[in-house]
Each structure stands twice: as C-alpha cells, then as structure tokens.
Amino acid sequence: MDLIARISEHFGDSARLKMDAMDALAVPIALAAEHMSECLLADGKILSCGNGGSAADAQHFSSELINRFEMERPGLAAIALSTDSSTLTSIANDYDFSQIFSKQVTALGHAGDVLLAISTSGNSRNVIEAIRAAHARDMRVVALTGNGGGQIDELLRDDDVHICVPATSTARIQEVHLLTIHCLCDGIDCLILGVE
Ligand SMILES: O=C(CO)[C@@H](O)[C@H](O)[C@H](O)[C@H](O)COP(=O)(O)O
Numbered sequence: 009m010d011l012i013a014r015i016s017e018h019f020g021d022s023a024r025l026k027m028d029a030m031d032a033l034a035v036p037i038a039l040a041a042e043h044m045s046e047c048l049l050a051d052g053k054i055l056s057c058g059n060g061g062s063a064a065d066a067q068h069f070s071s072e073l074i075n076r077f078e079m080e081r082p083g084l085a086a087i088a089l090s091t092d093s094s095t096l097t098s099i100a101n102d103y104d105f106s107q108i109f110s111k112q113v114t115a116l117g118h119a120g121d122v123l124l125a126i127s128t129s130g131n132s133r134n135v136i137e138a139i140r141a142a143h144a145r146d147m148r149v150v151a152l153t154g155n156g157g158g159q160i161d162e163l164l165r166d167d168d169v170h171i172c173v174p175a176t177s178t179a180r181i182q183e184v185h186l187l188t189i190h191c192l193c194d195g196i197d198c199l200i201l202g203v204e
C-alpha cells in the first residue's frame with residue numbers, strides 16, 4: 009500500500025474539484041450571501057442543519073456567525089439544529105428521526121429567516137422535512153448539496169438558492185461545502201460591514 013500516492017491523489021482530486029466547481033458555484037454562493045445578509049440586517053436569523061459531517065458543517069457555520077469569521081463585527085443570529093441532544097433524542101424517540109430538524113424549524117423559525125440545509129446526497133429525510141417546514145414558515149432555503157441535488161433539487165422553490173457541488177464522493181463534496189461556508193461567511197461580513 010503506497011499511502012503517499014493515495015494522499016497525493018486525495019489532494020489532487022480535492023484541489024481539481026474546487027477549481028472545476030468555482031464557475032458553477034460562485035453565482036449561487038454570492039446570491040446566498042446576499043439573501044443571508046438581508047435576513048440578518050432585518051433582524052432575522054439563520055437556522056442550519058445536516059447529518060454527520062454536515063452536522064459539523066452546520067455548527068461550524070453558526071459558530072462563525074455568532075462569534076466571528078475573519079473581520080471584527082457584532083455577533084450575528086444563527087442556530088445549528090444539530091446540537092441540542094435533549095431536543096434531538098426526544099423528537100427521535102417520541103416521533104421519528106425524520107422530524108429532528110423540522111420540529112425545531114417550526115418552533116424557532118419565522119418568516120424572513122433562512123434555513124441552510126446541508127446534505128451531500130440531497131436525499132436525507134430529516135433535511136428534506138426541514139426544508140418543507142421552512143417553506144411552511146415562509147423562510148427562504150439555501151441548500152448545500154452534491155450528487156445532482158437528489159430529492160432536495162425537486163423540492164426547492166424559485167426564491168431558494170441551490171449550491172450543488174458537481175461531484176459524487178461524499179468526502180469531496182464535504183470539502184467543497186466547507187469552502188462554500190467560508191465564502192458565505194466572508195460574503196456576509198463584506199455585505200454587512202459595507203466592504204468595497
Ligand atoms: O462525514 C461523513 C462521510 O464523510 C458521514 O458522516 C456523512 O456525513 C453521513 O454518512 C451522513 O449521514 C450523510 O448524509 P447526507 O450528506 O447524504 O445528507
């Protein structure tokens with residue numbers, strides 16, 4: 009087993025995908041940053057959700073809004089829906105795992121808020137139900153997906169934003185999702201602080 013060769017391949021694949029995806033993703037990422045900054049400036053908040061690595065991404069994003077990214081600014085309103093073990097276990101136990109995010113969206117979401125829905129396959133039931141709940145609350149959705157967007161692609165509305173990574177490997181898609189999240193944080197900071 010030539011581990012060095014495998015590592016070189018991972019680095020090469022990841023770097024190539026990032027460069028290849030830039031043309032397709034720059035416009036929807038910029039649009040998502042505009043929607044999110046408008047929402048935050050209007051006293052709205054951003055809810056975020058996902059499973060596994062995408063749960064970590066949802067938390068990563070909300071912590072960079074609540075605390076800071078790279079520029080000094082006031083904290084921004086964001087809640088990751090994957091963090092409260094009492095809420096998550098009681099919803100999964102009493103109802104169904106597919107409702108762990110949607111019940112939180114219904115309880116916490118208001119018209120004008122934004123849901124950042126993260127799924128590499130686009131097919132995770134609990135993320136799909138969260139999107140349905142956001143629409144029912146008149147919230148906009150920013151979907152971060154891959155694999156063609158799966159069922160989430162069919163669910164999104166015209167005023168939602170779909171950032172779909174053109175890849176099939178979960179790991180590679182997640183790597184572009186993290187870069188996208190940092191672009192969103194930077195875009196939000198620039199728009200809110202009026203950086204030229
Ligand atoms: O991080 C990884 C694999 O890299 C996994 O934990 C992955 O996030 C989980 O399998 C998720 O359940 C996949 O869900 P999704 O991205 O398809 O919505």
Ligand SMILES: [Zn+2]
Pocket residue numbers: 068072190
């Ligand atoms: Zn970060």
